[in-house]
Amino acid sequence: xxxxxxxxxxxxxxxxxxxxxxxxxxxxxxxxxxxxxxxxxxxxxxxxxxxxxxxxxxxxxxxxxxxxxxxxxxxxxxxxxxxxxxxxxxxxxxxxxxxxxxxxxxxxxxxxxxxxxxxxxxxxxxxxxxxxxxxxxxxxxxxxxxxxxxxxxxxxxxxxxxxxxxxxxxxxxxxxxxxxxxxxxxxxxxxxxxxxxxxxxxxxx
Numbered sequence: 001x002x003x004x005x006x007x008x009x010x011x012x013x014x015x016x017x018x019x020x021x022x023x024x025x026x027x028x029x030x031x032x033x034x035x036x037x038x039x040x041x042x043x044x045x046x047x048x049x050x051x052x053x054x055x056x057x058x059x060x061x062x063x064x065x066x067x068x069x070x071x072x073x074x075x076x077x078x079x080x081x082x083x084x085x086x087x088x089x090x091x092x093x094x095x096x097x098x099x100x101x102x103x104x105x106x107x108x109x110x111x112x113x114x115x116x117x118x119x120x121x122x123x124x125x126x127x128x129x130x131x132x133x134x135x136x137x138x139x140x141x142x143x144x145x146x147x148x149x150x151x152x153x154x155x156x157x158x159x160x161x162x163x164x165x166x167x168x169x170x171x172x173x174x175x176x177x178x179x180x181x182x183x184x185x186x187x188x189x190x191x192x193x194x195x196x197x198x199x200x201x202x203x204x205x
Contacts, residue, residue: 007122010037010051012044013082014060018105022055022082025111033118042068052122055080055114057105058094066097073098078121081191082114089152091191102191113189120186135200136179143202145172150194150203 011022019038026033039045041060054077058065073079081094084105091102101117103110138146141162148158149169159166173193180187180196187193197203 006032006034007053007118008034008036008049008051009053009055009118010039010045010049011035011055011082012039012042012060013057014040015057016040018057022114026115029111029115031115031119033115042072053078053080053118055082055118056099057082057084058090059083059085064093066093069094069099070097080114080117080121091150091194095191095195099191102189104190117189120188136176136183138176138179138202142172142176145169146176146193146197147203149173150190150197 009026011019013019013022019040023035023038026035036051037046037049042056042065045054054072056065056069056072056079058069058081069079069081079099080101080103081090081099082103082105083090083094094102100121103114103117141164144162145158148161149155153161155166155169155173159169162169176197177187177193180193185196187196194203
């Protein structure tokens with residue numbers, strides 16, 4: 001459940017236009033989110049400010065910053081990775097580093113998804129859930145679609161390999177997310193879907 005108090009956010013991105021855009025998104029959103037710091041590098045964050053959530057571009061400075069993200073996560077920070085790239089490998093690395101969510105910058109619904117991810121991460125409270133009752137049932141096509149997409153293929157490549165349309169691929173992925181949601185498990189973005197599918201043993205190691 002999203003928190004009712006105001007959630008504070010610090011944003012790290014090496015492009016001023018992105019920082020300005022995210023600030024405009026959040027300032028114009030009626031939900032209780034407030035940016036308290038922005039920086040063009042992780043080192044540029046104000047250590048005196050304890051933001052509830054850090055939004056970080058993993059390629060700030062040109063090189064992947066997953067070691068730094070892992071250190072921040074280990075120190076107790078809640079992190080949303082905000083990336084212009086959407087490869088499954090990036091989502092996996094972000095999840096393994098301890099990020100709580102992965103949002104793609106270029107998404108048509110990037111603003112809504114970013115704010116939703118921030119609120120979800122700030123209000124995270126893992127609930128006890130037995131694997132049996134909480135595990136959704138998927139069709140063979142839904143399973144194959146998830147495995148291929150979460151394994152690194154684009155939706156277009158999944159469609160070609162399965163011999164279906166890209167629209168159908170999107171529908172299968174949407175159904176998978178919806179089934180997890182009905183089971184009370186967040187799979188609203190790629191990293192979350194990867195985490196839940198791996199938790200259920202649906203993906204090859």
